[in-house]
Amino acid sequence: MITYRTRALLMISGTAVLVALVFAWLGAAYGVRMLVEASCFALIALGLTIQWGYAGLFNVGVMGFIATAAFVSMLVSYPVNGLFWNSAGPAMLGRVGLYLVIGVALTFAASQTHLLGLPKKYRTLVTLIVGAATYLAVTSALDPAASLIEAEARFVGGFGMPVWLGWLLGGIAAGGLGWAMGRITLGLRADYMAIATLGISEIVKAFLKNADWLTKGTLTVSPLPWPVPTPTELGFVMSRASYLAVTATLIVVFYVLLERAWASPWGRMMRAIRDNELSAAAMGKDVNRRRLEMMVLGNFIIGIGGAALVTFSTIFDPASFQPLNHTFLIWVMVILGGAGNNLGTILGALLVYIVWIMSEPAALFLFDHGATLANQLFGWEAPADLATRALQMRVFVIGLVITLVLRFAPQGLLPEKVVKYE
Amino acid sequence: MRAEVPTGTCAPLEHAAGTMTTIIDVQNVSKRFGNLLAVDGCSLKVEKGSITGLIGPNGAGKTTMFNMVAGAFAPTSGKILLDGKDVTGLPAHELFSRGLLRTFQIAQEFSNMTALENLMMVPANQSGENVVNAFFRRGRVMHEERGTRGQAEEVMQLLRLTHVKNERAGNLSGGQKKLLELGRVMMTEPRVVLLDEIAAGVNRTLLNDLAAAVERLNKEKGLTFFVIEHDMDLIARLCDPVIVMAAGSVMMQGPMEEIRRHEGVIEAYFGGGKVEKRA
Amino acid sequence: MGETGILAALPMNEFVFFINKGLLAGLIIGSVYALGAVGVTLIAGILRFSHFPHGDMMTAGAFFALILTAIFPTAGALIGLPTPFVLMPIAMAITALFAIGIDRVFYKPLRTANVKPIVIVMASIGVMLMMQGLIRLFGGTEARQMEAGSKDIYKIPFGGRDIILTEPQLLLILFTAAVVVALHFFLTRSRMGKAMRAMADNADLARISGISTDHVVRTTWVIAGSLAAAAGTLLALDVSLKPDLSFNALLPIFAAAIVGGIGKPFGAIAGGLLVGFTETLAVFNWSVLLRPLQPFMPEWLELPQKLAFVPTEYKIVIPFFILIAVLIWRPTGIFKGSLVK
């Protein structure tokens, strides 16, 4: 059996060779860009690997957390939109905020009326009514405000704060969404939790696509400011390299912390909860609170990775978030790399991303030649949209990789490290 | 302290005037599942430093009672006190922090972690369990870890399991898993240990080791045990007093020799004595 | 007033609008969700896992029907029904075999290696992506019409305006009704139907009664596959064949299965209709109905042009909230299926 060390070395050298190939074939500018995107995906994968690998939480809503963090990061770091602040917009939004606060307070109060002796059945009814009333009041106040903002200032604009603060707040927002979702879905069986997380990520995407007053919707917001000098100042290779330096340090920082946490009492406790929830509770571990903690921490890291990824693309386009690229691709990285193994996950992310990027030209190349060959042999006419269809082949390959890995290498390329004390 | 009560009813045992020696005090507890009254107005006590046995024929409600004390589910009525404080209905992890440690009939090991880690995870409020400490206060955490590890290695030696300390717990034999689970008791200072059918699926020689370990912990460390068990010989060897439950409540309590001669108990076991109280 | 009696007094135009856009629309989309949910609930009840590729199985079924229509374009004309509908049974059979093949290749090995249930769900996500890839590879990514030519439209005069129902919509409703009846007899009269209910109720007891698991599993996939194909084909006939149906259909279908009670086919049908109606009514523009009452309303309360509970873009929110509401208040669903906790 190949020892762990040789597996790791093999994977590292394999990835290095692939990277070198890309640099040689497509040049440094493209190579560095690919590495930056891969590093962002590696960060996201780290967030997912601790949720699934450490604590056994099945999160299929990664796209929703990436989108939330990217949105908050855009909101915080995008330059201030003077048109908005001078318009009546802020005042109207203030009113909406007020309605919301009062409404939520009332709904909460209604939900506690059983303390005043209201029978439980009526309590839920009252809460629902007050909740619905709040919802109607808030939306009725929001619609005029939204249309006014869209008319006068196109959208709310940002707060012009530094980008790193944007990423941090984006991560916190994603963590917060993780907390809220954890509260709702923690009692569920894993596959129903998966459906709920899938639902939430679709809702986040729908919200961002339609709240034009906040996100300019399909008109997209750009250019998103970078934490480092942009290509216009330093040229493509250097600016991207500096961006890579930022994301690489983030990876190293999180890697060291998570590696340290794996063998620490915290990591041990999480793994115990994953292995046997009943026994962990009997040994004094508060299972639900700890899972909630992992939902927050995992999604915080996913959020930061997501914010970095979207900022790098300089465009905030809600429609660009796809479950395939932003949830299932990352699942392949984690499963193939090795769930619960931080190094395996990072290398898995790099490896899978490079293959994913390279598969685009490769697929096109293959299908073109295939089509011309078929044409020559038996005059088969390729359909017009052959190119887009060729790209769909990758979706098939991703699905195939998931099923094969689950069947033949469930532990992944670098399996979870068993903590041994010599 | 011995009291004899006629079968089937559950007269409250004389409460020794508030002695601080009672670790577990179950007061008039009942539990209903649908229209089946599994436990019916049952009271029992476990004294500090004792190894108290709980026996009874199937369907007598002893497993239900044991699980309520261990925090698996809350009673329908009545109160359970641990160290004099009311713990009725508290979840399992809460009871652990108050000093109640339970083992399982079928060993519940953490299968993907090594045997040593299975023990190291037991101590409560380890500073390293706080994620901030785990990340940033490495020094303090490492210092504490050395202590925990030393203690765990000691327990492994005591249980003669050192040779499998780095083995995945899932790969251990049935007997080794049972020993490992008992080892958890030595990783903390529990006020009381609940042993759930420790003899189930265990061969004779291993049973001797387990019984010897329990006796040693009780004698040297003064640990209190509350043992639910089918193996009458083990009960006879380990426990005094032994509480007999039948038809959902306590039927009698006393040393095993006397219970074995007690007509009512023999009839309860032999005749099945199953009187199910309809709602 | 020309016509006397109640018809004239009621605001007919608005009422018919409500029937068309509210009730009928809810019934149509509800039927599609019901057909999908029956398959999902049987798989969850008997095979104990949530079948993620169900939306894509519906699309695959529709594609098989499309290909068959291309091969036998005139088949429909003989009977006077749309060709895809006439050839649908064949497409259903192909999809059923397809489903059995997938189970044997992907899920059965994992079942025999008795992996944790969540691993089978992950494998089904892998299968979902493979199906999505293949469908888009062979079928392209644009929406397609199932059949050239216009659809016949039935107009039922009802006071002022007509109640409008296209032929495919009528076929969908009738087909779903037929499935409900067929399912009832299958589950209550036939030997295999009862064996499936037994397996969902108590798998161990079914096994020691001599019921063969493989047989029941194969039937489960036949029902799930064929109904998914029917749902996909009829939806494509009504609207158009969109390759990305998978995600938009997944959430409502799972919500329907859970609302109805996991493992309960009748629950799935009721759940499907419930989700369908809730969706259309939540998005329905109620201000149209309130407009005739305008004269009776006080002046200061001016009627907003658009008054809907949820804007259409947020339609996806509704099945999600139904799902969460059921999971919190009634985890066994209406028909007391297995627990989702």
Add this chain to the structure above:
Amino acid sequence: MSLLEMTDIHGGYGGANILNGVNISIEADEIGVIVGPNGAGKSTTLKALFGLLRVSQGSIVFNGGPITNFAPEKLVREGLSFVPQEFNVFPTMSVHENLEMGAYIRRDDFRHLLDQVYGFFPPLKDKRKQPAGELSGGQRQMVAIGRALMTEPRLLLLDEPTAGLSPLYMDEIFDRIIAINKSGVGILMVEQNARQALAIAHRGFVLATGRNRFTGTGAELVADPDVAKSFLGGGE
């Protein structure tokens, strides 16, 4: 030649063996009862016989043919039928459907068998349409036994049929078992109520720690005071 011969059976749930050499034998028209203190391996013996766990040593011969480690689905066709202690009905299916499921492997018309089962358990006749899960404990047990009778077994295995029942139902179930046996069905039953069970048994087996302690006719075992004492151990 006896109907069932279990000789020197060793086995368990994968861990340490629970059975360490159990011998059981039943004649064709007998009621056999297995009793003994908890953890003696009573239910384990029955499960080993019906293929629900692996026999590591020893042999089982039924009706002259070896059936050691046969799968349950196969044994049902050999003429054995098993009623588990818990979860022994299809809760949401009606009483009638439960019985039909019992006859799943039959290809012939089994209506006469339904009447026979309703004959054994009259209260079930008018509750035919009711879901089995909504019946009381005793009636549910009748459905469970009725289901097992639908394959016309030569030997019916019952795992603690009166567990959790009130004395009223307990006596009624024992009477029914006698009636079923008289109709020509061999019975092998594990029981918690040792006294009543042995009272109706042609042959009794008292187990302790996975081995035979006492064997004899039901009457003999009830009369012998040592048997009752063995339930409280200390007899080795």
